Amino acid sequence: MSSYHEVLNEALSLPPDEQLRLISELLADVRHRVIPKPQHSITELRGLGKEIWNGIDAQEYVDQERASWNG
Template sequence: MSNYQELLEQAKNLTPEEQLKLVENLSILIRQQLKMTSKPKRSILELRGLGKEIWGNIDAQEYVNQERDSWNG
């Protein structure tokens, strides 16, 4: 019998209160393990300034005007 099956059989012998406590503790354990192995969250602010050299010689208002004009055909 596998470890999982053995643990499941043991859990069946616990009271409902003990089973709930076991589930809660397992959830905490899993969350802690996921935090340790997961990638850190990224911020959208890390993209600030990315590609700014592309827009360096373009007038913003002129660009917007050209885009608006293209909508009208």
């Protein structure tokens, strides 16, 4: 018999409260090892592309955009 089946049978023989504890601890361990942590933060994008807006008046830009909505 494989070790998986041996462990499964052993787990199934535990009382329900211990089965729940086992499941919880296994999930926590697997999540820690399997789910990768983000390698970047959204804050790294701060200021990205700001040179595109250099010299452009924000209010003038908004006014032009709004005017274009009317066709």
